[in-house]
Amino acid sequence: MKTLISPFSEEQLENIKNLINPLNEIQLAWISGYLAGRSQLPLPQQNGKAAEVPVADQVNHKLTILYGSRTGNGKGLAKMTEKMAADIGLPVEVKSMEDYQPKELVNEKYLLIIVSTHGDGVPPFQAKVVYDHLHGKRAQRLDETQYAVLALGDSSYFHFCKTGKDFDSKLEALGAKRIREILCCDVDYKQSDEVWIQETLADFKRLTGSGNAETTVKPAGVKTEKSVRFTKQKPYAAQVFEKINLHGRGSERATLHIELQADVAGLSYEPGDSAGIIPVNAKELITELLQVTALNPDETIEINGIKRKLEEALYRDLELSKITPDVIKRYLEQFPDNKLEAVYKDQQALQTYIYGRDIVDLLTDYPVKLTAAQLVSILKPLQPRYYSIASSPNAYPGEIHLTVALVDYEQGGRNKRGTCTGFLSDVLEEDEHVPVFIESNPNFRLPANPATPIIMIGAGTGVAPYRAFVQERALNPGSGKSWLFFGNRHFETEFLYQTEWQQHLKSGALTRMDVAFSRDGEKPVYVQHRLLEQAGDIYQWIQNGAYIYICGDMKKMAVDVQNALSTILSQEGGYNADEAQEYLNRMQQEKRLQLDVY
Structure with missing residues (x-):
């Protein structure tokens, strides 16, 4: 100085x-x-x-x-x-x-x-x-x-x-x-x-x-929030009422419908909100990690000032199933390696390497002798996973319904399963309890005026919030028209909530429904194709003040759907590409176009 x-x-x-x-x-x-x-x-x-x-x-x-x-x-x-x-x-x-x-x-x-x-x-x-x-x-x-x-x-x-x-x-x-x-x-x-x-x-x-x-x-x-609410730091232990597989026999995949008890004030929600689930890691993955590191599972370690056994920390506290650039960086800081350094410095190579790999892969590909404390310092905290709530609190008071697609894949000769989907599928049974909290999503809401028409577009589990939307509207006789576009792979095995949609169509709570099953025909058909087929009617609904909702995959489906909407505006309304995009931007600002994508 x-x-x-x-x-x-x-x-x-x-x-x-x-x-x-x-x-x-x-x-x-x-x-x-x-x-x-x-x-x-x-x-x-x-x-x-x-x-x-x-x-x-x-x-x-x-x-x-x-x-x-x-x-x-x-x-x-x-x-x-x-x-x-x-x-x-x-x-x-x-x-x-x-x-x-x-x-x-x-x-x-x-x-x-x-x-x-x-x-x-x-x-x-x-x-x-x-x-x-x-x-x-x-x-x-x-x-x-x-x-x-x-x-x-x-x-x-x-x-x-x-x-x-x-x-x-x-x-x-x-x-x-x-x-x-x-x-x-x-x-x-x-x-x-x-x-x-x-x-x-x-x-x-x-x-x-x-x-x-x-x-x-x-x-x-x-x-x-002014009132006390359950959070990811202090979640609520919700009882599992029911867990069923929505897919039909012969399906290579599985989507779970899970019903949770939520009759407490701190778990109030609105249609469009998400539920945060706090999972635990698979014990099989922990066993693999302890084997590759040769660490003592009973060794005491400290995380955020709390002491516990290493095995317990790996089970509840640390992210094991995916590695990130930050994990690679911390790994290199403690264990320099020229080959891994080259991967880390090459953005494309790094992105390719970390995709689908977990901490066991990293320690197998670039083996080192490390202590329990070093392992803990490299790993990230285990984070909640979020799922759109598939129920209306007015239709199912005191309950939260979820629609969860199981994530299974093979990578590097090892069969892997998503952390939270594996927890919900393999570990959690009916009558057991799961840590849960509500993640409000004020940007995915039904119109304030229930008479406003709505168009709902989703693929796979992206249909979940629309189940809540239609349930909510079914309770209000003055609700406006509702149109659902839903896509999945196969009609026979993956038409999620098919019976419910048919009942809503019969009662009038759902006005129209168009479906796209990509693997059933000679050529793949997706929801954006169904939108283009109905371009004239969709444009008329938009002109009549309809709200449009998009839920599902961010990288592909949401982009394709927005491109289809832009095409419809150009084709039916005479807008050029820039004008059509400006129209969609204005709809978004007016909350007439809302997205919940991931």
Whole structure:
């Protein structure tokens, strides 16, 4: 510190150093907030004149917090940040990207972006309009904007927090000034993430010149609901009422229908929401891992300050069935290997290698002698798996229904099964209990006016939320028309909930249904083909105000369906390609086009 040019004496610098060295992150954040507040006090007069403030604007400005995420996590974090800003006297305005006009960006002087990445590097549809505008030809220069980006993501995906990183780099390219390096939050929110928010708000407060009181940022904690709810940290142990295979005899695959007990207030939900299931790892996989590492299953290890036996930690706490770039990175940090390093540095090679492989594969392909503590430090925490709820709470009070496709595959000479689908299929029996919580999805909701017509498009288990939608509408005699497009492989064995759909068609709760079974004919037929066959009627429904829902595979089905909708708009409405895309974007902003894709 002695080498810095500063207004402090040597003794003062030494005192400062002695004060801050022992402090932890939270204490440092407190000091940072305190000093930021002090910096807003009027400075001592010099020669009868007030000293100039070199860094803060002389006019107050608000901070705009702009969020975009598929679930309620981004909104919850934005609201938490709003409260933290209020605690230090920083005026803010929170806006959803769904309801935001991108051309207004040029008027934002101070901007905090909170955005998630959907799947493997795709912007959530709630942020797509703003994202596309920034990356399009009409994006304005943002030379007067100062910004920071908080990115939400899941490091188990290859392109971790890509959407946030894209926002960050594009804002800079358009002339905006970054005030703090981007924060990339993994699925597990950490205390250090909150420290970043505290410090960033203090930076914005200093820049805006807001307030003149001594204020500090108070840790808020992530709370999105006033009432107590079950969460992934504190799930509810729900009893399994029923578990059946929906596929007919002779099917090579299986899809489970699971009914869970949910007659507690903390598990209330709406049609369109998802259930988070907390699984355990397969004991067969744990046995393989212990064999390849030659570790003692009874050895005591520590995770997040809690001591337990290694075998128990492998069963309940750690992700074993998939490896990520972050796992490879930590592996290389402890066990350098030239061949694995070459794979890690080649994006395509890395993506190919990690696909379908687990920790046993990694240790077999690149064997090392490691300790239990080293193994634990390499692995990621075991995460919940999410499933669209396939029931209406009004049709089935106190119950949650799930539609779960079993994941089975062979890789590297080993038969593998998905962690959670294996748990639900092989481990969990009727009358046993499963840890569950509700993941709200406010961006996949029935229209507020039940008379509004709806078009539901899904393949495979993507039909699950539509079962809830139609059940809900069946209870309301004034409901509008409903049209379901459903696709799967085979009519005989994979027509999920066939009898129920036929009953709803008979009662009028479901107006129309078109199906596509891709493996039954000479040529594959998918839901997008059925959409194009009904182009005229679909366009008329859209003109009559219909809401359109898409649920299922993100990479293929959802893209093909949106392309089909664009074709229908061009064919039936006379729009060119750009106009058709703009029409769909507008429908999305109006919540008339909603997606739940994965």
